[in-house]
Amino acid sequence: MSTTWATRRKTRIDDLSAGRSLTSEAFRRLRRDPVALTGATIVGVFVVIAALAPLIAPHGAAEAFPALQENLRPGSIPGPQDGFPLGGDQLGRDFYSRMLLASQQTLLVGVLATVIGLIVGIVIGTLAGAFGGWVDTVLMRVTDVLLAVPSLLLAISVAALAASPSQTTVIIAVAVVGVPIFARLLRGSMLSQRDSDHVIAATALGVKRPAVVLRHMLPNAIGPVIVQATLTLATAILDAAALSFLGLGDADPGRAEWGLMLAQAQSYLDVRPALAFYPAIAIIVVALGFTLLGESLREALDPKGSR
Amino acid sequence: MTPLLEVDDLRVAFRRRGEPDTVAVDGVSFDVAPGQVIGLVGESGCGKSVTAMAIMRLLPARGVRVTGSVQLDGVDLLGLSESQMRERRGKDLSMVFQDPLSSLNPVIPIGLQVTEVLARHRGMAKEPARKAAADLLERVGIPDPRRRLGSYPHQLSGGMRQRALIAIALACRPRLLIADEPTTALDVTIQAQILELLRELVRETGAALIMITHDLGVVAGLCETVNVLYGGRIVERAQRHRLFGTPRHPYTHGLLRSIPRLDAPSGEELVAIRGSVVDNLPWEHACAFAPRCPRAVDLCTGTTPLAETSGGRLLRCHNPVPASAE
Numbered sequence: 001m002s003t004t005w006a007t008r009r010k011t012r013i014d015d016l017s018a019g020r021s022l023t024s025e026a027f028r029r030l031r032r033d034p035v036a037l038t039g040a041t042i043v044g045v046f047v048v049i050a051a052l053a054p055l056i057a058p059h060g061a062a063e064a065f066p067a068l069q070e071n072l073r074p075g076s077i078p079g080p081q082d083g084f085p086l087g088g089d090q091l092g093r094d095f096y097s098r099m100l101l102a103s104q105q106t107l108l109v110g111v112l113a114t115v116i117g118l119i120v121g122i123v124i125g126t127l128a129g130a131f132g133g134w135v136d137t138v139l140m141r142v143t144d145v146l147l148a149v150p151s152l153l154l155a156i157s158v159a160a161l162a163a164s165p166s167q168t169t170v171i172i173a174v175a176v177v178g179v180p181i182f183a184r185l186l187r188g189s190m191l192s193q194r195d196s197d198h199v200i201a202a203t204a205l206g207v208k209r210p211a212v213v214l215r216h217m218l219p220n221a222i223g224p225v226i227v228q229a230t231l232t233l234a235t236a237i238l239d240a241a242a243l244s245f246l247g248l249g250d251a252d253p254g255r256a257e258w259g260l261m262l263a264q265a266q267s268y269l270d271v272r273p274a275l276a277f278y279p280a281i282a283i284i285v286v287a288l289g290f291t292l293l294g295e296s297l298r299e300a301l302d303p304k305g306s307r
Numbered sequence: 308m309t310p311l312l313e314v315d316d317l318r319v320a321f322r323r324r325g326e327p328d329t330v331a332v333d334g335v336s337f338d339v340a341p342g343q344v345i346g347l348v349g350e351s352g353c354g355k356s357v358t359a360m361a362i363m364r365l366l367p368a369r370g371v372r373v374t375g376s377v378q379l380d381g382v383d384l385l386g387l388s389e390s391q392m393r394e395r396r397g398k399d400l401s402m403v404f405q406d407p408l409s410s411l412n413p414v415i416p417i418g419l420q421v422t423e424v425l426a427r428h429r430g431m432a433k434e435p436a437r438k439a440a441a442d443l444l445e446r447v448g449i450p451d452p453r454r455r456l457g458s459y460p461h462q463l464s465g466g467m468r469q470r471a472l473i474a475i476a477l478a479c480r481p482r483l484l485i486a487d488e489p490t491t492a493l494d495v496t497i498q499a500q501i502l503e504l505l506r507e508l509v510r511e512t513g514a515a516l517i518m519i520t521h522d523l524g525v526v527a528g529l530c531e532t533v534n535v536l537y538g539g540r541i542v543e544r545a546q547r548h549r550l551f552g553t554p555r556h557p558y559t560h561g562l563l564r565s566i567p568r569l570d571a572p573s574g575e576e577l578v579a580i581r582g583s584v585v586d587n588l589p590w591e592h593a594c595a596f597a598p599r600c601p602r603a604v605d606l607c608t609g610t611t612p613l614a615e616t617s618g619g620r621l622l623r624c625h626n627p628v629p630a631s632a633e
Contacts, residue, residue: 197409204363204404205424205475206397215423219414 029300036296042289049100050107057097058083061256068092077272089261089275090268098256099278105250105257106286109167110237113174117236118229120175121182122222128183129190129221130213140187146180155239159248167250174239178232182225189221196220223301230294234287241283258283310338311515312362312400312483317375319354319361328372331357333539333590336375341482344509344516346530346547348523352584354539355519359485362517363402364392379483398428401481405488407468411460417444417471418456421478428479443474447504466497470504477508484509485517490525502529523566527551535559538584538595541613545620555620555627557602594624602626 030036049056059065068088071078079087086096128139146154158173159165193199194217202216243249244259258279265275317335320328332354339345347355360366361373364384377384379399384392404410412420421440425431431439437456444452447470460468469489476484486505490498506529509516518530526533526547533550535543535558543556554560561580582599590611594600597607606625613623617630 197404197406198412200365201402201404201410201472202412203393204365204396204402205427206393206395207423207427208393211423211427215415216412220412 026300030296033296035292039289039292039296042285043293046103046286046289047107050103053100053104057100059094059097061098061101062254063094064092065094075271077268086278090264095275098261099282102256102258102261105255106237109171109174109240110233113171113236113240114178114229114233116171116175117178117232118182121179122186122225124179124183125186125190126213126218129187130217143180143183147184151177152239152242155243156246156248159243165248165251170240170243170249173243174236177239178236181228181232185228186221186225189224190217193217193221227294227298227301230290230297234290234294237283238287311341311380312339313378314362315376317358317361317377319357320372322370322372331539332361335541337534339483339515339517341515342513344518344530346518346520346526346533347536348520348526348533349536350521350584353536355536356487359402359487359519362485363396363400397424397481398479399481400483401476403472403476403484403486403489406492407465407472408460410472411468413460416457416459421475424475424478443478444471447474465493466500469493469501473504477512480512481514483515487519523562538590540590540623541621542596542623543621549618549620553630555622555630556624557600557628558596560628
């Protein structure tokens with residue numbers, strides 16, 4: 001027993017002197033958290049499916065099959081059968097392939113929208129928090145206005161500005177929704193950094209203003225924003241699906257998208273509820289996965305909680 | 308010797324809308340010669356830290372009015388532009404803060420925080436700067452300095468952190484170092500080591516040191532000249548041995564009598580100064596210490612100038628403690 005204790009003790013000391021950062025400490029906490037593991041598993045499986053979708057999907061998203069079309073009647077859509085594990089959809093396409101391929105669109109739109117929103121939000125938040133004064137006032141009043149509009153309504157308004165709906169408009173619309181959240185969050189934590197001892201100490205050493213902001217303030221302020229980004233991924237996926245559902249999404253019939261699939265399945269709810277059920281479950285599970293991961297990330301990075 | 312730093316009639320007022328200004332520092336003047344160690348002593352709120360922040364020009368620009376002059380080598384720091392001041396901070400004058408943990412950036416390694424200053428003021432390249440940083444850490448007594456360059460602040464002990472902060476502050480060999488309560492957050496044993504280190508480094512580099520503290524013990528071991536602050540003004544200034552031997556101002560006298568001493572007869576009670584600090588400073592109408600002063604006389608309700616007495620001692624009192632009292 002004493003040897004185990006000694007080895008464990010030794011490794012801990014080695015860990016310490018090797019320079020373990022706050023980030024690696026957070027990862028250590030995450031690995032022991034069942035909620036985080038559940039979230040990470042869902043997200044992981046989703047990402048793998050999305051990445052491999054073109055390879056594992058047996059058919060194309062727009063491909064219609066005579067075998068399925070022949071059995072299409074008003075009041076009957078063919079169910080699972082040989083070669084089509086989930087059956088066909090209302091146009092005689094392979095439902096299983098469409099479900100898989102749609103995950104790709106969801107991941108793409110969700111990640112791109114969040115990243116774009118994050119970048120713009122970080123720029124705005126940094127400017128406002130670092131400069132203060134009128135720059136801060138102007139940027140934050142605009143942010144306030146954006147925050148006052150319900151997020152989905154804002155996304156719909158932005159998407160509706162475009163002449164014709166497309167994937168790009170969805171990404172931009174969802175990104176715009178994220179910007180004010182990131183900007184305000186970052187601005188707040190930048191402000192608290194501005195008066196912190198180590199920033200004053202860096203200033204007292206003559207460190208240049210841009211270096212103070214980018215090296216001393218931003219890295220210490222950005223934690224909550226990164227956590228918010230994982231949570232925003234979930235809402236971005238939901239918002240993107242909602243836009244498609246409302247007909248403001250990608251109109252390209254060659255691409256499958258869960259929100260759009262859900263919208264089109266409405267007319268066939270009594271005939272074949274599975275057409276609505278699967279996309280809905282997929283959206284919920286993926287959003288839940290990102291939320292679980294984000295929440296536990298927030299807890300793990302919170303310096304006050306030590307587990 | 309010509310002074311390195313001349314602070315003349317420094318006044319710092321915090322302004323609040325709809326209320327009279329809060330005067331934190333009210334006409335403080337002192338000189339520091341190269342290589343000299345002086346002390347600014349006083350209790351919380353006496354204006355000692357604000358004085359330091361004003362010299363470093365670290366007070367916020369808005370809502371604070373700083374007047375008077377702070378001349379470093381004949382150049383008025385208060386008249387410099389912000390970018391000119393940035394050139395001087397860390398290079399000509401530098402500061403060590405009270406809390407070593409919060410004064411270090413938690414997300415970047417110690418080494419980078421040292422090399423950053425070297426790169427900034429000496430334009431050193433990455434490798435030479437790393438080597439210089441390791442030498443600096445070694446000089447301030449951090450063991451295994453090469454490896455410590457990669458350590459984060461939370462991985463060092465309190466004493467190590469303060470050593471690292473001192474290394475950073477002295478990296479570019481500033482001629483003036485301001486230490487604002489550098490030992491307050493440390494254990495007594497570590498305090499002694501840090502003070503010893505500061506003393507050595509100051510002697511080695513020939514820098515002048517302004518020691519700001521509320522701890523008279525720190526002052527007794529380190530400073531040649533001691534300024535006692537009360538309510539934003541200097542109430543007594545004297546050479547260390549004179550101040551501790553024969554404190555003349557009733558405040559200094561009271562402070563020294565309230566400290567337990569090893570050589571005091573056993574059973575002797577410590578004498579506390581009655582009352583507590585009054586927030587708004589009534590210097591214009593009377594001596595700010597008068598309400599708490601056991602020796603207050605009628606004259607104390609008038610203005611009380613800082614006057615020179617014997618042996619270069621400055622004293623702001625109408626009825627000082629007689630020189631033979633102790």
